[in-house]
Amino acid sequence: MADQPELQHSDGRTSENGTATVVDLREYRQSRDPPPVTFHRRELDQILWIYGRMVGEGEWRDYAIDHTRDKAVFSVFKRAGDVPLYRIEKDPKLASRQGAFSVVNAGGMVLKRGHELTQVLKVFDKVLKLVDK
Template sequence: MSVVTPFPGAYPRKGVATFERLELQRIMDLYGRMVAAGHWRDYAMDFAPDLASFAAFRRAAERPEVRIEKRPSLRAKQGAWALISEHGQVLRRGHELPPVLAPLERRLIRLVED
């Protein structure tokens, strides 16, 4: 009988932190509205074994204005979600995504006159 040797890298890595479909949909919805308002122009996503990160940029050549991070290992402690500023300061941390995104949502609210 012949022995089948698996091809290295053919199988997906196990244990990589990712965004779920509804989480990514909420983040991309916010990104689209921020682009339409002229705040952001580019984004990047990074996936590591312990971290999934979405970074939004004002210009492509700069540091990200904000990062939205999901760390599943902190789910039971201080919350898996974090909103991090351009300088690395944690602006908001929590167990649910909508309250963490609230400071960014407030930037889009405008008073409309009659």
């Protein structure tokens, strides 16, 4: 097999004697793809407490959680087939400026933004109604 050329790896990792080195796959994936942004347990507890209260009042009926590389989104729905009434977003890129947490309505308008989730969720203490045009 000496007449076959040596395979070159895309990252060029070779040892002194010209053979490829072993790379831990988990470390490699984490370096290439950062983990998605997620809600921490306490944040999710606060959001689900508000969700449960609004379900009890008959305002909300369904939810969805999305974790992307850039932000985490908790969407609430009146009906499963509709667009979300509200989105509770966590965007760490905005943490040093406007605050990582925000509540966005169905039209895309930011209702409240802040550094602490507890303060941002107070927007639901007021009675918010969806207005049809």
